[in-house]
Amino acid sequence: MASKILTYSTDPEGILTPKPLSMDEEPETLSLRPRALSDYVGQPEVVETLEIAITASKNRSEPLDHVLFHGPPGLGKTTLAHIIANEMGGNLTVTSGPALEKGGDLIGILTHLSEGDVLFVDEIHRTPKTVEEFLYPAMEDFAVDFVFDKGVHARSHRFRLNRFTLVGATTRVGLLSAPLRDRFGIFRSLDFYTEKDLITIAKRSAALLDVAIDTFGAAELARRSRGTPRIVNRLLKRVRDYAQVRGDGVISKATVAQALTLEGVDEAGLTALDRRYLETIIRFYSGGPVGIEAIAATLQEETDTLVDVVEPYLLKTGFVTRTSSGRRASEAACRHLSITCRKDPLFDREE
Template identity: 50%
Template sequence: MSTLRPSSGRGPSQVNFPAEPGNHVLDAALRPSEWDDYVGQKQIKANVRISIDAAKKRGGMPEHILFYGPPGVGKTTLAHLVATTLGSPLKSTSGVAIERASDLAAILTNLEPSTVLFIDEIHRLSHKIEELLYPALESGHLDIILGKGPSARTVELALPPFTLVGATTRAAEISGPLRSRFGGGTYQLDFYSDEDLRDIIARSAKLLGLEAPADVIEHIAVRSRATPRVANALLKRVRDFSEVHERPLSVALADEACELFGIDAFGLTKDDRRYLEMLLASFRGGPAGINALAAALHEDPDTIEHVYEPFLLRLGLIERTSSGRVLTAKGREYLQG
């Protein structure tokens, strides 16, 4: 375990390591475009591919699909793979972008036949938009209301066949009725094993034209928060470090780079440590309410809950209880170094 250096707030050396969505240029460059390159998540891959193959045999479109899981674990990548495998156009949008009924109507009525409609952050759809979406998902039509008052009437507009692929980091925020429209096509993506991360890093290194020794790949894998996006971003940072210092990739160099970035042997960042330290120092190890904790850290409660905490929970350093967040014995041990 690396030594624990107390950090207070966001100093100039504060590293906001990309556990968060972002780094889209790198995402696009390294995004697998074939199933064989999509590492891990075996069961999900097998299930999705079966429903695609069955649909192709029938000459139709597969059932609607929902992917959920932490940021950077491959949800968007899967949506792209679904469209590619079907040979379908992909129309990407987001729950935030569909504000009004007319936004959704415009999207749906302009779909080319057999499109994969990808709605990212699908939990952000309003109740009103969801209701409009239901008939489109169930029976392929849109209910349009013409006129106002007593003379108003509903017209059914038939839509071209399409498959909705929804993605979210917040499955709990998706309404029951919307969730039920995905039926059996709901998949939870999990964090990745070190072995899978090694494969992902090795592939990315090749694509970036890097000679990465196995021990360097291993070093990066265990510091990647069990997340492919973080693995790729960390690899790229280590590469930059090696270029700037004109030194070949080695474990010693990767270690120095991680030290400089504030990433420890567990993949925890300064922000993670600040969270754990705050929980211990200001809340005596908890239970601490999320809002109180967020205020103390000057962070957004959403970011804390959906970006930082999932990995801290996975490592068993904290627990979420009904009365708040609690530092576990393992968490205390970690802080003691």
Template identity: 50%
Template sequence: MSEQDAAGPADPSAESTSLSALPENGEREVETTLRPRKLAEFVGQARVREQLELVLQSAKRRGVPPDHVLLSGPPGLGKTSLSMIIASELDSAIRITSGPALERAGDLAAMLSNLVEGDVLFIDEIHRIARPAEEMLYLAMEDFRVDVVVGKGPGATSIPLEIAPFTLVGATTRSGALTGPLRDRFGFTGHMEFYEPVELEQVLRRSAVILGVSLEADGAEEIAGRSRGTPRIANRLLRRVRDYAEVRADGRVTRETARAALEVYDVDEWGLDRLDRAVLSALVRSFGGGPVGVSTLAVAVGEESSTVEEVCEPYLVRIGMLARTPRGRVATPAAWQHLGLPPPKGGTPEATQSLFD
């Protein structure tokens, strides 16, 4: 499910009736129905939503495609959903691709040449686009033209190819990895923030109606508190709790049912899963709280260094259970407390040492 998975159609009660009649033949179709279709249905991100609404309404009044849009932020917050909403609000078609898929300039040229005026081109993980394709994108974004090189060597010729005016929507989880020239060509940049628990409860209530799940208020509160501020995770947990409620309970998702279900799926009250706890446990029990290098920590839990660094560490740092220092990773007193262990006397001074200590 992508990015926000937050809200459904304007009349979710009608949608839930049709979905309940569908066979449970995989969740991709259901995930698609959880996407909001209009800005008014999009939960959270109030500032970005307001800014984007101004950009779209102004362009519609002037009868021109809106400026190119860049959406940045951590995974699961609604970047893909917003790109589809932009196309929906403009009554335009959307073409979807990703940065890693555009390895050659020819790949991008073929896609651009097939665009119709007013189309929306969505490039996910745009920071990973190949350099030749990126350089071609510069001209396409500014002048709606691409230069196709025919032949090689001294006999090569450049043929200009006009393309229809379009709106590029780029999504990135690493805005710092974008080159300056590419970033500067976007007329609007929206940064997605993590959601508050109250906002996640709204997401869960909408999704529960669409999925036909009987979700109690305390059940939504329990799931939202374990969702790491991310709608994608909240909806995933809701579906797993629904499974548990249908098989081992009366079908209603209450606080007690949610707690029992998430215990089965190894999601604790902080939203930590098995791997998160394994990292903390190895850091505390095997290395005395650190400091320890990420590669050594990854070996200790049997995972790749990139997995520990990109999947586990961001959330552990955000909730204050792990600190990155020049000497390595260090467990904070909160990590010891979460594992039910007494922190070392005097704390962990390494966590506060500077580079020159």
């Protein structure tokens, strides 16, 4: 729930009185996130699952089952957590796995949750093991166990929690431990968006930003957005700036092309890092196969950055394939970069 900031102003008699000014009642930032499932675009199976579960939980006056979302970054995991809290009528508490360094950090959050609240843990696979142990009884029995003293004087106390809903989000579901993963009642995967859905999102966001965009401009923006709503909204803001400064304020196909060329985003939505990744495989390693560690060392980038940010879309579009021997660049990638791929007859015969 948003809180108002009170600004103290001086009245004619010189007495300070709390009086919220008009500017304090305005939202600090314009959010492009939908607030209800009816406004959410894309992921129809996920939305239908949540609609059924939320309606059933509200009819029974029970909290929603714990929910786990997994998929590449920017597909709406955090947005769905906000929507769940709004639909269930509870407050949302947001944290992340790396932020929960000690068990006391998690216990402090859990003990302050009210009945029906939603706790959202982003990158939940990065939660330390010692902290994760506290989640098991909290999720299953709505309780946390404290141990006082040490040795022969040690004693345990169970503290009852208000019933809440844990919403977890992860980009690496395989790194989740089985005991934690099995305690989620709703387990859904988010996939890349279709171009049609991205066009709808681009038009909706443009209306919220009060900028004019035509159908061809929205289609071109969607085509270059890597199937990801977060990237659509980010690129829309950059194109809006370009249209206002270098154009007539209306976002057209030509405006999108000019603005995104300046941003380094090509016709397929590839960024400079994506193209360097592909060029490294093709030029330095003859198209592959090559291990991810070798690619990361050549690019001087972190392996996790390549695996979590770069590769999902390249794999989805078929520019890169994974084999038992490593990554390979496809012929489509060579054509896109206008580079001649070297054939490896021996490797092709073994496949």
